Amino acid sequence: MEPETQARAGSGAAISVRALQVAYSGTRVLHGLDLDFAPGSFTALLGSSGCGKTTLLRSLSGFVPVESGSIVVGGKDVAGLPPEKRGMAMVFQSYALWPHMTVLQNIGYGLKLRGKSRAEIAAKVGEMLNFLGLSGYENRKVTALSGGQRQRVALGRALAIDPGILLLDEPLSNLDAKIRLTMRHEIRAIQQRLGLTAVHVTHDREEAMTMADRLVIMQAGRIAQVGTPEEVYDRPASAFVANFMGAENVLPLQVERAEGKAAVTAGGARATLEAEAAAALPTGEALAYFRDDVASLDALDAPAGSGDLIVPGTIAARAYPGGIYRYKVEAAGRQITVDDVGRHELGTKVGLRIPLQRLHIFPASEAGIAA
Amino acid sequence: MSLSQRQLALLLIAPGFALVAALFLYPLCFSLVSAFTGPEGGFSLQAFAKAWELYSGDVVFTVVIVVASCLLTALLAIVIAGTLTLGENRYIVGTLRALYRWPLFIPFIVAAQCMRTFLAKNGLMNNSFVAMGLMEPLQAVSFLDWRGIIATFVWKQMPFVALLLAGALAALDRATLEAGRNLGASRLRVLVELALPQVMPQLLVALVLSFVTMLSVLSVPMMVAGSQPTMLTVDMAFRINAYGDYATANALGVITYLISAGAAIIYLKRGMAKEGTP
Numbered sequence: 001m002e003p004e005t006q007a008r009a010g011s012g013a014a015i016s017v018r019a020l021q022v023a024y025s026g027t028r029v030l031h032g033l034d035l036d037f038a039p040g041s042f043t044a045l046l047g048s049s050g051c052g053k054t055t056l057l058r059s060l061s062g063f064v065p066v067e068s069g070s071i072v073v074g075g076k077d078v079a080g081l082p083p084e085k086r087g088m089a090m091v092f093q094s095y096a097l098w099p100h101m102t103v104l105q106n107i108g109y110g111l112k113l114r115g116k117s118r119a120e121i122a123a124k125v126g127e128m129l130n131f132l133g134l135s136g137y138e139n140r141k142v143t144a145l146s147g148g149q150r151q152r153v154a155l156g157r158a159l160a161i162d163p164g165i166l167l168l169d170e171p172l173s174n175l176d177a178k179i180r181l182t183m184r185h186e187i188r189a190i191q192q193r194l195g196l197t198a199v200h201v202t203h204d205r206e207e208a209m210t211m212a213d214r215l216v217i218m219q220a221g222r223i224a225q226v227g228t229p230e231e232v233y234d235r236p237a238s239a240f241v242a243n244f245m246g247a248e249n250v251l252p253l254q255v256e257r258a259e260g261k262a263a264v265t266a267g268g269a270r271a272t273l274e275a276e277a278a279a280a281l282p283t284g285e286a287l288a289y290f291r292d293d294v295a296s297l298d299a300l301d302a303p304a305g306s307g308d309l310i311v312p313g314t315i316a317a318r319a320y321p322g323g324i325y326r327y328k329v330e331a332a333g334r335q336i337t338v339d340d341v342g343r344h345e346l347g348t349k350v351g352l353r354i355p356l357q358r359l360h361i362f363p364a365s366e367a368g369i370a371a
Numbered sequence: 372m373s374l375s376q377r378q379l380a381l382l383l384i385a386p387g388f389a390l391v392a393a394l395f396l397y398p399l400c401f402s403l404v405s406a407f408t409g410p411e412g413g414f415s416l417q418a419f420a421k422a423w424e425l426y427s428g429d430v431v432f433t434v435v436i437v438v439a440s441c442l443l444t445a446l447l448a449i450v451i452a453g454t455l456t457l458g459e460n461r462y463i464v465g466t467l468r469a470l471y472r473w474p475l476f477i478p479f480i481v482a483a484q485c486m487r488t489f490l491a492k493n494g495l496m497n498n499s500f501v502a503m504g505l506m507e508p509l510q511a512v513s514f515l516d517w518r519g520i521i522a523t524f525v526w527k528q529m530p531f532v533a534l535l536l537a538g539a540l541a542a543l544d545r546a547t548l549e550a551g552r553n554l555g556a557s558r559l560r561v562l563v564e565l566a567l568p569q570v571m572p573q574l575l576v577a578l579v580l581s582f583v584t585m586l587s588v589l590s591v592p593m594m595v596a597g598s599q600p601t602m603l604t605v606d607m608a609f610r611i612n613a614y615g616d617y618a619t620a621n622a623l624g625v626i627t628y629l630i631s632a633g634a635a636i637i638y639l640k641r642g643m644a645k646e647g648t649p
Contacts, residue, residue, distance in 0.1 A: 063549055083552040090553045096546035100568040109564075110554035154550075161554060 012039035012197035013074050013164030015060065020069035020079075022052075022059050029055045031221045032069065039164075042191055042198045044212035046205065048244070052221040054169065057201045061167050062086050073165070089158035090167040093174060095150045097142040103129070103153055104138040110161035128156040131190075148179040155187065159194070166191065168200040172207060184211050205245065209233070217241050235360075239289060242360040247289035249336045251311070251354070253361065255281050264356060267332025269311040271304060271356055285364035290354070297327065297340045298353040310351040315344055406621035418622035425606075425619075430626060432600040436517060436592075437585045437630075440524035441578050447525065448532035448577070453562040455533075456540040457548070475530045479523075483594040486523045490514035490595075519595040520602070524585050532577040539573035540566055575638050582634045586627055603627050 015037040022030040030052050037043055045053040058064040060071060062083035071079045078086050089110075097106050107128055108121040116124070122138075129135050132152045137145075142153060151171060158166060168187070172180045188211045191198045202208050208215055209229040217224040217232060217240075224244075225237040236242035243250075254265045262278035264271050266288070273281070304310050313331030320326070324339045331352050338352065374382070409415025423430075451471050458464040474482065489495045492513040500506045514522065543566060551561040567574070592602040603623050610620040 061549075061553060063552075083549070084555045084557060087555075088553070090550070092546040092550060094544055094546050096544060096550040098547055098550075098565055098569070100571075109551070109556075113555045113560070157550070157554070 011162065011164055012195050014039045015165065015197065016072040018070045020059065021067040022055055022064055023067045029221050033223060035216065035223065037197050037199060039197055040195045041214060042188065042212045043214045043216060044200045044202055044208035045216050045218060046202060046208045047218035048203065051218040053201045053218050057167055057169055057199060060199065061088055061090050087163060088165040088167055089161060089163035090169060091154050091158050091171040093170040095154045097150055097154055099143050102138065103140050103142060106142055106153055107156045107160050110157065124160055128160050132156050147175050148183065151175060151183060164197060166196045166198045168198060170201055217244060239287065239362045239366060242289040247291050247360055249290050250334060251288045251332055251336065253286045253288050255283050255286050257283055264309065266309055267311045269309045271307060271309045273307060273356060281361055282363040286361050287364050288359040288361045290359050292337045292339050294358045295336060295338045295352050295354045297338055298351040300349050300351045302351050307356045309354045309356060311354060313350055313352045315346050315348045315350060318346060402621040402624055405617055406625045418618035422619050422622040422626065426623060428600050429603055429606055433602045434630060436520055436602060437582055440521050440585055441582050443521065443525045444528045444532050444581055445574065445578055447529045448536050451533040452536035452540055455537045457558045457562055471533055472530050474527050479527060479588050480590040482523055482527050483591045486519055486595050487515065490519050490522065516596050520592050523591045523595055528581040528585065532581055535573055535577040536570060539570035543569055575641065579634050579638045583631045586631050
């Protein structure tokens with residue numbers, strides 16, 4: 001948790017999820033989740049389609065009935081309450097604005113439900129629109145607004161009721177790329193300014209990393225890892241997380257231990273690690289996961305140096321995405337993606353320099369699913 | 372001689388057009404002309420004067436019955452379609468979904484006959500109430516009057532309106548309804564304030580169609596209600612069958628047409644007002 005966020009925490013409420021189980025017509029989708037959301041924190045639920053992240057958000061908001069477990073907000077279990085009694089404001093992927101109402105009526109609807117007078121509603125909506133950079137849009141029809149403006153109105157509608165908790169259900173995925181970047185920043189800034197507890201569902205890794213101060217990676221209805229963006233990116237807890245966070249190259253390894261040291265072999269190459277670095281490695285068959293920028297091309301007979309593997313390989317494909325060349329190298333029976341500044345011909349025999357320190361290594365038995 | 376594209380198109384629609392002209396336009400024009408023709412030929416409003424003199428009460432009766440039936444139909448259809456869309460009890464929603472369309476498949480004349488046996492003084496409804504001890508046999512009254520007509524119309528048209536309305540509600544973006552509940556609106560408020568305004572055009576179409584259907588039904592007022600007052604369809608049938616008085620019957624037909632045109636105009640005006648605003 002970032003202290004900066006906590007210091008500003010004002011109106012945000014804490015959520016505590018315990019042993020949460022959710023099933024859709026007999027098929028269990030969430031398998032006993034335990035998760036805490038600190039007041040004023042911005043948490044992103046991240047995972048591939050069908051992992052249960054949207055179901056978790058919808059069970060927080062009350063649109064999906066909970067099979068068992070509790071959702072405690074402000075000391076009260078809300079798991080059995082209908083959506084209208086939970087006091088959480090949600091922003092939807094489709095904006096979900098009411099087309100028969102003006103901007104004023106859309107944003108003011110929650111206030112109207114709370115029995116506020118017309119004058120109070122007009123004042124609050126004016127303030128909200130000012131806040132969102134939409135001053136003077138009160139009497140526009142929402143159907144006459146652009147996608148970015150609509151999403152801002154939807155955000156304003158959610159914020160107008162001063163919620164302690166803001167739920168964001170892929171709010172940016174219908175926007176075009178440029179506006180999406182602006183909105184990321186805006187939503188994050190608003191959340192910090194108001195000190196809200198935000199829960200954001202997304203399948204966009206970069207979006208989650210840039211907006212949230214904590215990531216929850218979900219896999220098949222379970223939590224795979226919880227941590228800051230740095231922790232999850234640099235120290236993935238499992239092969240799934242490593243793979244999901246972009247370490248898509250997979251290299252089979254053999255790790256042998258002798259006298260406190262570890263010898264790592266892969267595709268005919270061999271390297272030795274000293275005691276401290278060796279301790280973290282599993283023994284036996286293992287799989288290493290790494291990103292495209294980890295390996296580099298070198299001569300076949302280049303000196304290995306300490307802690308580097310030089311795996312012999314052949315260049316199988318080349319692409320030029322701009323600035324650097326991207327190669328597919330056949331090595332150790334796999335295709336490894338490597339970025340390099342130099343241009344090499346297809347079929348060239350190369351040595352693939354792979355620094356062991358930058359690999360995410362998991363025992364082959366556990367990693368099998370993602371390999 | 373070769374045919375142009377335009378001529379070919381006209382040739383292609385000619386059979387269909389001829390059918391419409393022979394079976395619809397010709398009789399319509401014929402009745403219109405007949406309504407405005409005097410006994411000695413020539414233009415005359417005599418038939419309308421007679422129709423108004425004899426049946427002005429029935430014109431009002433017809434309008435009141437049909438409007439009241441439409442309002443009740445709308446109310447019940449909203450309740451049913453709303454329950455189908457926003458209901459959370461699986462059993463209630465399932466039962467309702469299975470049952471509500473049945474009256475659609477029953478002809479008006481059968482519905483009228485069923486209502487006769489159901490609403491009569493010693494009909495099924497009163498007998499059931501008596502058997503349940505809810506009332507004394509002496510208190511039983513017949514509902515076979517204007518109330519019977521309305522009950523039959525509503526029972527018969529409500530599934531049609533509910534069907535169109537439920538379809539329209541199901542096609543709404545669910546998130547717009549969830550957004551309302553998320554902000555604190557009860558399901559009733561979501562239905563009334565958020566869902567219905569979005570499906571108003573479909574509800575109006577269904578009601579205008581029902582209005583015109585009810586105006587043209589002969590069997591129900593004839594079988595369910597007594598003789599006076601009654602609906603214009605019965606009067607028309609009577610003028611023709613008893614007196615062979617086509618002129619007055621046609622004048623009543625024109626009046627009926629004007630009433631249904633009134634409903635259509637209200638609908639079209641609303642549609643245009645909606646399109647007019649950005």
